[in-house]
Amino acid sequence: MGESTTFSIEPLDASFGAIVRDIDLRNLDEPTWNSLYAEWLEYGLLIFPGQFLSKPEQNDFARRFGALEFEAAAISNVDKNGNVHSVDDDDVVKSLRGNQGWHHDSTYMPVQAKGAVFTAEVVPEGGAPTGWADMRAAYDDLDDEKRRQLEQLTARHSLYYSQGRSGYLPSQNESGGYDLYGYHELDVSVHPLIKVHPETGRPNLLIGRHAHDISGMSVEESEKFIDELNDWACQEPRIHHHRWEEGDAVVWDNRRLMHRGTPWDMKLARVMWHTRIAGDPATETALNHQGKQADVGTSPMMLLDGPAD
Numbered sequence: 001m002g003e004s005t006t007f008s009i010e011p012l013d014a015s016f017g018a019i020v021r022d023i024d025l026r027n028l029d030e031p032t033w034n035s036l037y038a039e040w041l042e043y044g045l046l047i048f049p050g051q052f053l054s055k056p057e058q059n060d061f062a063r064r065f066g067a068l069e070f071e072a073a074a075i076s077n078v079d080k081n082g083n084v085h086s087v088d089d090d091d092v093v094k095s096l097r098g099n100q101g102w103h104h105d106s107t108y109m110p111v112q113a114k115g116a117v118f119t120a121e122v123v124p125e126g127g128a129p130t131g132w133a134d135m136r137a138a139y140d141d142l143d144d145e146k147r148r149q150l151e152q153l154t155a156r157h158s159l160y161y162s163q164g165r166s167g168y169l170p171s172q173n174e175s176g177g178y179d180l181y182g183y184h185e186l187d188v189s190v191h192p193l194i195k196v197h198p199e200t201g202r203p204n205l206l207i208g209r210h211a212h213d214i215s216g217m218s219v220e221e222s223e224k225f226i227d228e229l230n231d232w233a234c235q236e237p238r239i240h241h242h243r244w245e246e247g248d249a250v251v252w253d254n255r256r257l258m259h260r261g262t263p264w265d266m267k268l269a270r271v272m273w274h275t276r277i278a279g280d281p282a283t284e285t286a287l288n289h290q291g292k293q294a295d296v297g298t299s300p301m302m303l304l305d306g307p308a309d
Contacts, residue, residue: 007032009039014240015137016257017045025051025061025249033064040065041199045132045240045252052247053119055273062117062275065251069106069113069276070181075099075261076271078122086266094168095180099261101166101209102133102234105254105276107157108182108189108210110289113254115277120244124268127243130250131234133258135205138233139194150193154287155211155226157189162209189286197255198283205233208258234258244272255284 007023018039025048028036040046053061055072062068077085077092085092106113118130142150159182163169173179193214195206207230214222241262242250252259254277264270279285 007036009043011043012045012047012240013237014134015238016043016134017047017132017240018043019047019049021049023048025053026057028061028064037065040251040253044134044136044256045250047242048249048251049245050247051119051249053249058117058119058249058273058275061249062251062277065117065277066114066280067278069109069278072119072273072275074271075118075274076122076269077266078269078271084267084269091170093266094163094170096261096266098163098166098168098209100263101162102131102230102258102260103162103208103210104206104258106182106279107191107206107208107286108159108162109184110186110189110286110292111279111281112189112191112284112286113276114279114284115252115254117249117251117275117277119249119273120246120271121273122269122271123244123246124264124270126264127245128264128270129241129243129262131239131241131260131262132252133234133260134238134256135207135233135258136197136200136202136256137238138205139203141238147194150205153193154190154215155193155207155222156213157191157208157210157286158212159183159210161212165212166209187288190288191286195255198280200256202256204256205229207233255279 008021010019010021012018020036020039036046059068059071075096077096079085079092087093104112105116170178170180177183191206193206194203196203207226209230211226212222213219214225217225
């Protein structure tokens with residue numbers, strides 16, 4: 001461990017989030033780490049300018065938060081041969097376009113992710129921002145009648161649904177399936193629309209683009225209900241978009257925040273690295289997967305080097 005350090009916290013102009021300065025994420029002693037983790041639970045999103053982490057360093061930092069769902073994988077329109085993908089019918093572009101809808105990570109898996117560490121290696125002109133939305137603040141801003149309604153409801157979460165509805169399903173393999181992370185053949189995960197955060201004890205909305213088929217509603221009613229709830233929840237002051245600079249790192253709490261990419265000129269290269277922190281099965285397992293053993297593999301089987309979402 002290194003020597004104990006102090007760091008500065010600059011809250012964002014939103015209901016959540018902070019910029020952290022005067023810290024080296026490669027070298028955290030236990031007191032500093034404990035303080036940082038407490039700030040993460042408080043703010044939900046921590047932004048660290050100019051860290052320039054290597055992929056192993058990024059993974060090591062993510063492991064401080066818990067086991068990994070997968071190690072650093074590219075979220076990028078640049079493949080391993082240096083080719084830039086930009087045409088609309090390209091599977092890489094489809095995946096990236098899908099990510100531009102508000103969502104929580106891995107709600108379509110048996111166990112929802114705890115969080116993620118994200119870093120910027122190549123940033124196009126304009127910064128290609130990533131947005132986050134505070135579902136704890138959204139819950140707090142609901143009226144009592146709406147809270148009572150949502151407390152009774154569940155929704156299914158599926159990557160097939162979200163990508164299909166957006167018109168971004170990838171090319172099929174010879175068996176008619178998809179060789180990509182998240183397109184599993186297990187039961188479609190079911191989550192409550194309101195979920196209590198296991199560490200803070202605060203209720204959060206659990207919605208996003210993967211959610212569909214709300215209990216007791218028709219398909220049309222459910223889509224309209226979720227669309228309107230998503231649109232309402234993801235408004236100022238409950239949102240923040242970070243314009244990236246190369247070397248930036250962030251870590252967010254996926255149990256509290258939704259996130260999304262934003263459009264950029266895909267003729268320009270963008271290379272980001274995503275390490276996903278696994279959810280605790282005791283608290284993040286979908287309602288219909290509890291008590292089951294699910295083998296979904298550990299390797300994010302991707303189009304290039306990175307996950308679909």
